[in-house]
Amino acid sequence: MLPSTSWVTAEGSRRREKQPEVSCSMSVSCTVEGSHRYVLAGYSQAKGMGVGKFLSSEVFSVGGLRWAIHFYPDGLGPEDNGGYVSLFVTLVTGEPDCRALFDLAMTDQRGKVRYKRDTISSRFEPVNLKGNGWSWGSIRFIKKAALERSNFLQNDSLFFECAISVVKTRTVTPIQWSIPVPTSDLGRSLGELLRTEMGSDIVFVVAGESFKAHKLILAARSPVFRAQFFGGIGDPNLDKVDVEEIEPPVFKAMLQFIYSDGFPDVQELAMSIPMCNPTIFLRHLLAAADRYWLDRLKRFCELKLSEEITEDTVADNLALAERHRCPGLKAAGLEFIDRCLKGGCSCLSVRS
Incomplete structure (x- = not known):
C-alpha cells in the first residue's frame, strides 16, 4: 500500500500537468x-x-x-x-x-x-x-x-x-495548419487498368476488334452488364462476348467513360470511322449508352447534341430522341424548329 504522502504528491503533480485550454478567432x-x-x-x-x-x-x-x-x-x-x-x-x-x-x-x-x-x-x-x-x-x-x-x-x-x-x-477561426489533400485520381487509375488490360477477365469482340475489360467494374457501372454477368440468368464464368450493331470506336468510347467517368474525345474517335463526323458519332454513342443503361453518358450526349442543332441535324436528332427517350433533345429540337419558322426560314425540312 502506498503512503498517503505519495498519493497526494501524485495528485498534485497530475493537477499541475493539466494545461489551460486556449482558443482564438478573428474578425x-x-x-x-x-x-x-x-x-x-x-x-x-x-x-x-x-x-x-x-x-x-x-x-x-x-x-x-x-x-x-x-x-x-x-x-x-x-x-x-x-x-x-x-x-x-x-x-x-x-x-x-x-x-x-x-x-x-x-x-x-x-x-x-x-x-x-x-x-x-x-x-x-x-x-x-x-x-x-x-x-x-x-x-x-x-x-x-x-x-x-x-x-x-x-x-x-x-x-x-x-x-x-x-x-x-x-x-472566423484561423486554420492552424493546412495539409494538402490530392484530388481523386480514381478515374485515371481505373483508366490505366483498361489501357494495360491488367487483370482483365472478359473479352468483347466488336466487328472483329477485341476489347479486354473487367466484369466487376462493368457490373458496378451498368445494370445491363450486371445482369449479363451476375444476374439470375447471367454467367459469371463468361469470358467472351460478341457485340453487334456497335462500331468499335463507339464501344471503345463507352468503355473509356465507364472506367474514367470522363467524356471521351469525340473529335478524335469520329475520325476513325469512315464517313463519320462528331455529330454522327454522338448519336451512335447515345444509342450505346441507352442500350447499356449508362444514363450519365446518355445525358452528356443529349446535352452536346442539343447545343449544336442545325437545320441539317434537327430531323435526325428528333428521330433519335423519339427512339431513345431523350426529352431534353426533343425539346431542344422543337424549340429550334419553332425559332426557324418564326424567323421565316425556308430551308428547314423535317422528316416525319
Missing part, C-alpha cells in the same frame, strides 16, 4: 462594391409634382442589400428648400446595423463631368444604416434655377450615379 472586414446609373428623362414634366414627392430608379443590389435612388424635383420638405431639388439613396431592403460607403453625384450625358455636394460623399468613413427605408443624401442638392441653366440638363434629361461599398464583417 475580417471587407467591402462589396457596386454602382448604379439612373437616367431621368422628361425633367420638365417631373417638376411641379409637389414637395416631398420623388421619382425612383429601379431597385438595384449591392452587397446583398437592395437600394434605390430617389430624386425630388420640388425638394423633400417645404421648410427651407422650396427652391432646391433633393437627391437621396435609400436602403429598400436589408439588414439592420450594417455599414456602407456612398458616392452620389449628378453627371453629364457621357458620365465624365460630375456634380455633387460634399454632404453626400462618404467615401472614407462608413455610415451606419438603420434598417429598411433609411435614406442618405442631400436635401439641398442644387438650386432648381441653377440646375435648369446648367449643362447637366441635356435634352430634358438628367443623369445620376451612385457608387456603394457595403462593409461586410465576419468572424
Whole structure:
C-alpha cells in the first residue's frame, strides 16, 4: 500500500500537468462594391409634382442589400428648400446595423463631368444604416434655377450615379495548419487498368476488334452488364462476348467513360470511322449508352447534341430522341424548329 504522502504528491503533480485550454478567432472586414446609373428623362414634366414627392430608379443590389435612388424635383420638405431639388439613396431592403460607403453625384450625358455636394460623399468613413427605408443624401442638392441653366440638363434629361461599398464583417477561426489533400485520381487509375488490360477477365469482340475489360467494374457501372454477368440468368464464368450493331470506336468510347467517368474525345474517335463526323458519332454513342443503361453518358450526349442543332441535324436528332427517350433533345429540337419558322426560314425540312 502506498503512503498517503505519495498519493497526494501524485495528485498534485497530475493537477499541475493539466494545461489551460486556449482558443482564438478573428474578425475580417471587407467591402462589396457596386454602382448604379439612373437616367431621368422628361425633367420638365417631373417638376411641379409637389414637395416631398420623388421619382425612383429601379431597385438595384449591392452587397446583398437592395437600394434605390430617389430624386425630388420640388425638394423633400417645404421648410427651407422650396427652391432646391433633393437627391437621396435609400436602403429598400436589408439588414439592420450594417455599414456602407456612398458616392452620389449628378453627371453629364457621357458620365465624365460630375456634380455633387460634399454632404453626400462618404467615401472614407462608413455610415451606419438603420434598417429598411433609411435614406442618405442631400436635401439641398442644387438650386432648381441653377440646375435648369446648367449643362447637366441635356435634352430634358438628367443623369445620376451612385457608387456603394457595403462593409461586410465576419468572424472566423484561423486554420492552424493546412495539409494538402490530392484530388481523386480514381478515374485515371481505373483508366490505366483498361489501357494495360491488367487483370482483365472478359473479352468483347466488336466487328472483329477485341476489347479486354473487367466484369466487376462493368457490373458496378451498368445494370445491363450486371445482369449479363451476375444476374439470375447471367454467367459469371463468361469470358467472351460478341457485340453487334456497335462500331468499335463507339464501344471503345463507352468503355473509356465507364472506367474514367470522363467524356471521351469525340473529335478524335469520329475520325476513325469512315464517313463519320462528331455529330454522327454522338448519336451512335447515345444509342450505346441507352442500350447499356449508362444514363450519365446518355445525358452528356443529349446535352452536346442539343447545343449544336442545325437545320441539317434537327430531323435526325428528333428521330433519335423519339427512339431513345431523350426529352431534353426533343425539346431542344422543337424549340429550334419553332425559332426557324418564326424567323421565316425556308430551308428547314423535317422528316416525319
